Amino acid sequence: MTAGRARRGPPGESEKRGIPVTLRADLGTDAEPTKYLHLFRKALDRYPRNKIVWAHMGLSKELSAMDPAEHRAIVRGLLTRYPRLTLDLSWRVLEDQYFSKPGVRRMYADLLDAFPTRAIPGTDFVASSDKSYAVYKEEPEVTSRIDKALGDRAFRGIALGENCFRLPGLNTTAPRICEQK
Template sequence: MPCRQRRRSASTREVVINSYAFRTGRRFAVVGAVLTATAVVASPAGAGAARGCFDRAKEPYTSVVDSHLHFRPFGGRAIPFEEVTGYLHKAGVRHASVYGIGQTLPVDSGCTYYLDCPGTPVAPSMKNDLVNAANYVEAKPQDPALTLSMTFMDLNRPETIPPGIALYDKEFPGKFRWAGEVNLVKQALFPNHHTPATNKNIEDWAPFMKVLRERGIPITIHADLGNDREPTKYLPLMEETLRRYPHNKIVWAHMGLSKELATLDPDQHIRILERLLDAYPRLALDLSWRVLEDQYFSKPGVREKYAAFLDRYPTRAIPGTDFVASRNKDYKVYEEELEVTSRINKALGDKAFRGIALGENYFRLNGVKETAPEVCKAAR
């Protein structure tokens, strides 16, 4: 696996305490007297960080933030909470948004993944969020730093959302600082009774969007652009959302791409994104899910187009894996998904790399009191 070929040499693992300590211990084993456990917690990411900057020639390209991570599966058994946080620490991820999955399979379905059970209804629920919150409160994680997210929101029934937020406030006051991933339109769920939200639904979001806006809480929205037959069929729904709520922090999951849309012209896609980013300064893009790499970035000449686009908008995108922590997965799966979703980082200029891979955009969006290091100029 490519990421495993970029492990640090022992010479980079000196104990130096600086402001970039959260990137400590990124994918290397602590060997005997080389480092104590305390030193691992305090040390920065290698020699580049010791100089106060990040050396891209020596350090991994994988992102230190996972803004899109499902700690709970659609159904079936989950990987234990502290095992997932162990994955993050081992992989060098120091900040993550803790998603449940609001759209859950029935408890008696016997299914782990909705695509395996067409016809089985998948409906929004609070249970995954509440389990995540209980685990979070019990574990009190410090490294990685975690942000709980509300994923229960049924955008087709917006009247149910404010009471749900009030319940979360009562049971876990101040703990939920993110919202989503929630589904405006997700074609993959159509066989499981999901329908797109309507313009009237979007209008009726106003009460809960006001709560999120006043609290500075970002919301990650899954909104498919369209499909191979009609590439922009559902774009008007996202445009209506942005038109009505321009002052909310809205994160567009997967840049609107999906398995159903594998043949969209990258130039057309980038033009759409540029138009919306220019019109709505609070819109951010989510680069999670390996579908972006597999269906788009990996094609000849396409990676360079998207990298150039992100370099033009270096403050407007955040990274993520879209890993779903079902018990049939393990650390190797997470490591691979982190590496695959981070490959775009290699093609980025230094400013976009700092904003995306090193987490500066996520910190700012999430109100985190953390600053990513500058990239060492000599490294490029």
């Protein structure tokens, strides 16, 4: 198989059923920020007809110093090239290490506004025996801080869950956004 060509042969079970597959594919580390990007691209090229959810946009605790503009450019490129790719905005590493930096939240909100149907609020909360109820209660608040910066279409898709219904092909919609008075 050559790079960029679609996989040949019969569809896999997740593809046949339209079941999204979540991949935790970290981009790399602070020492090598895009060390594993080629592997993620290879998976996307190999399964172009699958709905793939990219857990925490490829970021991790080991990748906290990547230039946000470079990361955003990579994400934009992947979303443009792979129409079945969806971003997962869970895990507080996004807020703590990227979105909360001055000027960076707007940059990522603009990206999400440009692809309002291509992100979901989260499926990758990390369970751990050392986490308390208070920590689990705090996680959704932290990971949803980006929502305040989104335009109406992206807000409805992400914060109100429209994209969570759309992704598996459910015939339902999120609530309408109330008009401000």
